[in-house]
Amino acid sequence: MRVSEDRLNAASFEELALPLFDQLYNLAHWLTQDRAEAEDLVQETYAKALRGFSSFQAGTNFRAWMYRILRNSFLSSRTGLKITVELDEESSESLLMENATPESLLIESANRQMVQQALEELPVGFREILLLCEVEEMSYQEIAETLAVPIGTVMSRLFRARQALRGAIRKREAGGQRGV
């Protein structure tokens, strides 16, 4: 969603920002894990974006800009402050891949709820980058703009997030099998 100068002049904030509402809310809820907080976050995001729209630079990515506002608002929120430290720790312990064979994981059988629970368990930084990549289908470049980090960091964080997710899914799979 690169916005050209002309388009920016012609387009109102309204027509650029409102289509992002559902996605922004989804991410806000994933980040906060709480409906009321997510609603506050989305509302704050729109208010800030509206105020700062004049500073939005034409030719840059509007979606990344909006997500960055959402994210910064989240980080400065009460819930966000608690996890800021965690996000900064890019060099957290590496999550080793377990040796279980992929075939045994039976991801097809992993129902939606199980993946959702696995996502919930992830550190918020991992959850966030997975959502931006898989749900929002952002490019690495867009993610880098949104998170305000270099592309290299996007790739390494994404890699570790995926490892962590696979670990969480495996754990649940194993737990589920034990339960049967």
Add this chain to the structure above:
Amino acid sequence: MACDEWGEKLDRYLDGELTSAEAATLNAHLRGCAECTAEVLERVQIKRSVQMAGRRYTPSTELRSRITKSVAAKSRSRIGGRWRLVLVPALLVLVAAILLNSYLGRERAARQRVYSELADLHVATLASSTQVDVVSSDRHTVKPWFQGKIPFTFNLPELPGSEFSLVGGRVAYLEQASGAHLIYQIRKHEISVFIFPERESEMRGLSSGLVNAESFNLETWTQHGLRYFVIGDAGAEDIRGLSKLLRGAG
């Protein structure tokens, strides 16, 4: 090439972040490597399941309407504010211009019609063998003659000392109204003076002053509820001079 080296590229491959050359090379490798293919499949599945699972929360309709309203209101007030400054006066001016134009158009048309009619009356009277019905240079003869013929009375000026002379008078009709038609003369030029009651007609609203109508000079004004027209081929000065005398007598 060892599969370990592909490992870190698999995600980028699935995320569509490899160059087409890199992707082609990886494709070729995957065709011959069951291990990497299985790995890709698993990652695709996780990717898909995250995609599905990640679309989880939908905003309440209440929040939606709140956001929509606040954004719409702000954008409108911002854009509206700017536009209202320009647009509303512009529209008002436009509407006023249209109204004025049609009003002026009607006015102009009405005025032209009255002037043409008067010019016709003037010319027809001069061309007629019996120019006037009451032939007298004496205003005391002419004025009483109109009594009972027109529904109003008027005063005529005394003319001694001026170059104007009264030729006579007749009854004229304009816009279905009867009025007095007086003919004056100055240096062989004949000037018609029409006096009509100012009614709710097209005569009302005619601006006073000297105009050129159908190549005649014409001056018009209202006085005591009467509309005066002075028209003739005499010079503007003479028309003005006679008008002044009539106004003084009126």
